[in-house]
Structure formats: structure tokens, C-alpha cells
Amino acid sequence: MSKKHIRILACGGTIAGRAASGNAYRAGELGIAQLLEDITRAGCDWPIETQIVSSAGSQDIGEKQWQALHEKALAALSDDDVIGLVITHGTDTAEETALLLDRTLTTPKPIVLVGAMRTSDTLGSDALRNLANSLRVATDDNAARRGVLVVMGDTIHTACDIRKTATQGINAFASYPRGPLGRVTPFSLDWFVVANRYETEPRHIFPTKLPRVEILYIYAGMDCQLIDTLLSTRPAGLVTAGLGQGNAPSAVLTALGKAVKAGIPVIRASRVDDGFVDRNVEVDDDFFGFVTARAFNPQKARIQLQLLLAEGYRDMSTLQAAFDRHD
The missing domain is CATH 3.40.50.40 (Rossmann fold)
Known part of the structure; x- marks a missing residue:
């Protein structure tokens, strides 16, 4: 793409899943394209480019997927046409992936990880809304210099503070000890604190092999x-x-x-x-x-x-x- 845009790195999970029966679903089967079509029909017109990293549920994400995600994130952040990065991800290990990226990436551009507790074809789904919220955050200038952010349930969290605190329900995440950074909807965005990350180098080098x-x-x-x-x-x-x-x-x-x-x-x-x-x-x-x-x-x-x-x-x-x- 030649114009400024948001890049989405798709890593599967419930947000890209398809309902099966009862509480069952197939992670990553739907892909992100359908959600983006729905967002466009809802009036959101951000230029977006999508790359697939993984289609697995986040319970199966580990070192191999982290390596691939980190490489694609670095490439996106070094692209002058990319104004912000959104990572779609399952919720089971979202806090671990977010912290790993937060410690090994540094950029003035917004980085937002987002997931969903219910697939987009499930009654009461949060998938479309969470994705729209993440795009709003990623296009906001005030989202820069905050490290990796996580958007879930109309709330903006830091990678360091976010925790999954419930097994079900769309409000399954909280931040400890400092609470959320802000609130977001597809139509509004409010920050509670000012940005405070001004690092020019990542805190840690992404290792070729993570120690056991x-x-x-x-x-x-x-x-x-x-x-x-x-x-x-x-x-x-x-x-x-x-x-x-x-x-x-x-x-x-x-x-x-x-x-x-x-x-x-x-x-x-x-x-x-x-x-x-x-x-x-x-x-x-x-x-x-x-x-x-x-x-x-x-x-x-x-x-x-x-x-x-x-x-x-x-x-x-x-x-x-x-x-x-x-x-």
C-alpha cells in the first residue's frame, strides 16, 4: 500500500473464530477479512493492510509463533507508511504475548493487541466492537509512546498491568496495580494518564531462543x-x-x-x-x-x-x- 495505513497482524484466536456448537468454536477459521468488511459498512474508513501470522488458538501460541510475530512487527514498524500496528490475538495468552512484545519493541507508533471473548457469529459478540476500538486507538496520536497496549471491553490496558480475570464474559480483563489507561468506543476515546514511555531502544533483545x-x-x-x-x-x-x-x-x-x-x-x-x-x-x-x-x-x-x-x-x-x- 502506498498511502498511510494501519497494519493488522492476525494471530488467530476467538476474534477470528467461527462458532461450532454450544460453547465450542474453531479459532482462527473466519479470518479477519469479514470483520473488516463489517467495520467498513459501519462507517469506519481507516486504510488497513492485513498480514496473517497464525490461525491457532492462543493456547497453542509459543516460541515459534512469537518469533514470527516479532519479525513481522519489526517490519511493520520500520515501514514509513504504517502509522500504527494492531495485533489480533486469542485471549488465553494475550497478556504473555503483550508483555513479550512490550519488552522487545520500541517505537513512537501505537501498538495495540486486541482479542475477543465471543466469536463474531455468536449472539452478543464483542469481536467487531473490540476490533473497531483497537483501530480507533491505533489511529490516535496520543496512543504513541505508551508501549504495547491491549484493548478489551471498551478499556485500554498496558501490557504490564493487564490480566485475564474471568473465564467467560466480555469484561474478562482488568489492570493491576494501576488500573486502565483509558476508555474507548468506536466513536470516542478518553485517556486517563499522559504517555510516559520515551525509550529509544527496547528494554530487552528478542532472543533467538527463550530459556526454559x-x-x-x-x-x-x-x-x-x-x-x-x-x-x-x-x-x-x-x-x-x-x-x-x-x-x-x-x-x-x-x-x-x-x-x-x-x-x-x-x-x-x-x-x-x-x-x-x-x-x-x-x-x-x-x-x-x-x-x-x-x-x-x-x-x-x-x-x-x-x-x-x-x-x-x-x-x-x-x-x-x-x-x-x-x-
């Missing part, structure tokens, strides 16, 4: 058998989905402390949806050497640790400083 980091779910009465098995595979790092403020049974803490001494960083996160995991001198400093995830949930802490380990950062102070910075 596992998430360990902590539960009442847990012993060390699962930990011993997991550590025998020599993961590059561990993240715990801990009790309360990242807690775990004493025997589990001791076993994880041995992992730290063996050179495997351990990040304490929480299985609780909201709340900071603060440092505990007895647990995190001299005794066990854990790093606290602070406001990152376990799945985002995993992405953050993978990027840090890929760049060779392993000492506790450097890792903790990265998790303390939540923006």
Missing part, C-alpha cells in the same frame, strides 16, 4: 517430590505461583533454596490475582536468595525472567531490580 523457565503451583500439604523431579531436568529458572504473598510450605521453601544455591534463579509470585509480593528478609535475602515478582503474576514473571536470563542476568540484585520496575 517453569512455573510451580504451590498448594496446601505440598511436599518436595514434584520439585525434585522438576529440578532434575535442570530448568534455567523457576517461578512459583505461591500461597498468599508468594508463600509456600517450609519444606518447599528449603528445596527451592537449594535450587538457588545450585544456580537456578527462583522468583516468588502469587497464585492470588491481585496484590504485591513484597520482599521478606528471612526468606528472600541471605537465607534462601529468592527474588520477588512484586506486581507480576506468575505467567508474566516467567516471560520477564526468560528475557533476563537470555541476556545473561542471573544475580539476585539485578533480577530483583527488574521486577521492582513495573512499567
